[in-house]
Amino acid sequence: MQQIKVRELLKSKETGKEFMxxxxxxxxxxxxxxxxxxLNDGSIIHxxxxxxxxxxxxxxxxxxxxxxxxxxxxxxxxxxxxAGQPVELQAKEIHVYGSAEPETYPLQKKGHSLExxxxxxxxxxxxxxxxxxxRIRHAMAFAVHQYFNDNGFYYIHxxxxxxxxxxxxxxxxxxxxxxxxxxxxxxxxxxxFAEDFFGKETNLTVSGQLEAELAALALSLVYxxxxxxxAENSNTPRHLAEFWMIEPEMAFFxxxxxxxxxxxxxxxxxxxxxxxxxxxxxxxNKMYDNELIDRLRQIVENKFIRLTYTxxxxxxxxxxxxxxxxxxxxxDLQSEHERYLVEKHFGKPVILTxxxxxxxxxxxxQNSDGKTxxxxxxxxxxxxEIIGGSQREENYDSLLSRIRELNIPExxxxxxxxxxxxxxxxxxxxxxxxxxxxxFVTGMANIRDVIPFPRTPKNAEF
RNA sequence: UCCUCCUUAGCUCAGUUGGUUAGAGCAUCUGACUGUUAAUCAGAGGGUCGCUAGUUCAAGUCUAGCAGGGGGAGCCA
Numbered sequence: 001m002q003q004i005k006v007r008e009l010l011k012s013k014e015t016g017k018e019f020m021x022x023x024x025x026x027x028x029x030x031x032x033x034x035x036x037x038x039l040n041d042g043s044i045i046h047x048x049x050x051x052x053x054x055x056x057x058x059x060x061x062x063x064x065x066x067x068x069x070x071x072x073x074x075x076x077x078x079x080x081x082x083a084g085q086p087v088e089l090q091a092k093e094i095h096v097y098g099s100a101e102p103e104t105y106p107l108q109k110k111g112h113s114l115e116x117x118x119x120x121x122x123x124x125x126x127x128x129x130x131x132x133x134x135r136i137r138h139a140m141a142f143a144v145h146q147y148f149n150d151n152g153f154y155y156i157h158x159x160x161x162x163x164x165x166x167x168x169x170x171x172x173x174x175x176x177x178x179x180x181x182x183x184x185x186x187x188x189x190x191x192x193f194a195e196d197f198f199g200k201e202t203n204l205t206v207s208g209q210l211e212a213e214l215a216a217l218a219l220s221l222v223y224x225x226x227x228x229x230x231a232e233n234s235n236t237p238r239h240l241a242e243f244w245m246i247e248p249e250m251a252f253f254x255x256x257x258x259x260x261x262x263x264x265x266x267x268x269x270x271x272x273x274x275x276x277x278x279x280x281x282x283x284x285n286k287m288y289d290n291e292l293i294d295r296l297r298q299i300v301e302n303k304f305i306r307l308t309y310t311x312x313x314x315x316x317x318x319x320x321x322x323x324x325x326x327x328x329x330x331x332d333l334q335s336e337h338e339r340y341l342v343e344k345h346f347g348k349p350v351i352l353t354x355x356x357x358x359x360x361x362x363x364x365x366q367n368s369d370g371k372t373x374x375x376x377x378x379x380x381x382x383x384x385e386i387i388g389g390s391q392r393e394e395n396y397d398s399l400l401s402r403i404r405e406l407n408i409p410e411x412x413x414x415x416x417x418x419x420x421x422x423x424x425x426x427x428x429x430x431x432x433x434x435x436x437x438x439x440f441v442t443g444m445a446n447i448r449d450v451i452p453f454p455r456t457p458k459n460a461e462f
Numbered sequence: 463u464c465c466u467c468c469u470u471a472g473c474u475c476a477g478u479u480g481g482u483u484a485g486a487g488c489a490u491c492u493g494a495c496u497g498u499u500a501a502u503c504a505g506a507g508g509g510u511c512g513c514u515a516g517u518u519c520a521a522g523u524c525u526a527g528c529a530g531g532g533g534g535a536g537c538c539a
Contacts, residue, residue, distance in 0.1 A: 029501055036498045051497080067489095084499045103472080108489050109500055112473065115531065170538070207539095232537055233463055245539060324535085335535075388539065433539030446532090458530090 068100030132280035158208025249429035289443035389430020
């Protein structure tokens with residue numbers, strides 16, 4: 001007899017037929033004569049109700065069928081006489097793969113706080129919430145590849161170990177095989193990285209963008225999707241030390257093409273979730289955020305607002321709000337300013353462009369005004385910046401002079417400069433924080449609850 | 463890293479101006495119930511009050527330090 005997933009079984013019309021399911025017990029209840037077992041195998045948020053006539057099973061077997069236990073059930077699928085489920089499985093045979101002692105199993109039938117579940121991240125995938133989040137996370141990863149493949153993009157694997165910190169996106173984690181207690185020293189007393197594994201100082205990547213640019217200037221449309229590492233001491237519900245980032249890079253795209261792509265891409269992903277994960281979204285909508293599904297629909301249906309940094313400053317200055325941080329042309333926007341624009345003033349996602357060059361990265365293309373660059377940030381309600389991108393500076397001389405202005409060591413990125421020397425092309429790209437997308441789509445409030453095993457300052461457990 | 467709040471039973475929390483034996487709900491265990499839906503009902507067990515030091519006749523309660531966690535800020539995705 002072939003095993004069937006709960007997801008298929010619940011849809012099955014083949015009542016009267018025998019099936020085998022395997023999964024983990026959520027609850028068992030009942031009386032002397034009959035037991036009801038809610039069984040879940042993670043294939044769907046719903047459980048199959050297994051009905052066991054107590055007389056048909058040895059006492060020891062049913063005693064082990066507690067919350068958390070892993071069991072196999074063979075039984076006849078029947079229409080359920082009671083409300084709550086369309087079908088149920090009339091058990092003929094039950095085998096316990098692994099019991100879960102009720103007194104010590106940490107997950108109970110009742111709800112747990114998300115903070116507590118973070119402490120038992122090895123068991124939290126067994127909860128409804130994390131089942132839903134992890135299935136949605138999978139669906140979003142799949143949809144990312146689907147979208148790009150359908151639109152002629154190629155998936156590039158950017159290196160995870162890097163020898164440069166050219167983007168300056170943040171503090172890095174060093175990668176070394178040197179003995180930390182007695183590293184080889186140079187005559188001046190500093191560590192001699194020439195003796196290290198790669199013969200130079202290396203770190204974990206903070207961005208695959210520069211490598212993606214190299215590939216875009218050959219394959220035209222590319223994207224990366226991989227882990228990214230930032231050693232910043234960030235303790236917020238929106239930051240991780242290890243997270244996943246999606247970075248498309250497109251030759252022959254200007255900043256407007258870039259915005260069009262970003263908007264279309266994000267809407268595709270949200271729509272994909274609504275079309276393919278509605279069971280899980282309905283659960284999250286009910287348990288955590290009553291406006292979740294409405295908010296997702298609004299994203300898909302409405303055009304994003306596009307305005308320049310300069311226009312945003314004007315709106316903020318004339319808003320009549322009192323700010324903790326003053327608004328002035330030339331300073332970066334603070335969270336309170338971004339939130340006002342997205343949540344109060346417009347009430348929908350906003351794409352801000354043309355920031356002052358001083359507050360943006362060296363590789364962004366300068367506008368003819370000499371003051372601003374073709375940057376774009378996509379700001380979302382609740383989570384703030386979900387995408388950061390720009391048109392890239394493709395002119396060799398302009399890029400080089402900006403690199404020199406900022407004292408970026410040329411020897412580290414000679415290869416990046418060479419792409420502008422040989423067959424340069426206008427191009428653009430952006431980075432989408434995958435976990436921030438999942439935060440938005442699931443309605444979860446803390447980024448540690450949308451990745452299976454979060455890495456944050458002082459926490460690398462599991 | 464800064465600001466702020468929190469830490470009491472397995473979980474979620476209450477605990478008065480410092481006062482004698484620290485409570486509740488859920489979970490667990492025992493019993494009842496012929497179809498339950500986070501089943502219900504009755505009973506029972508369960509505590510180094512985060513750790514350390516101090517103030518006091520007396521500390522869950524006040525003070526300091528440390529640890530862990532939440533929220534806000536910065537950095538950013």
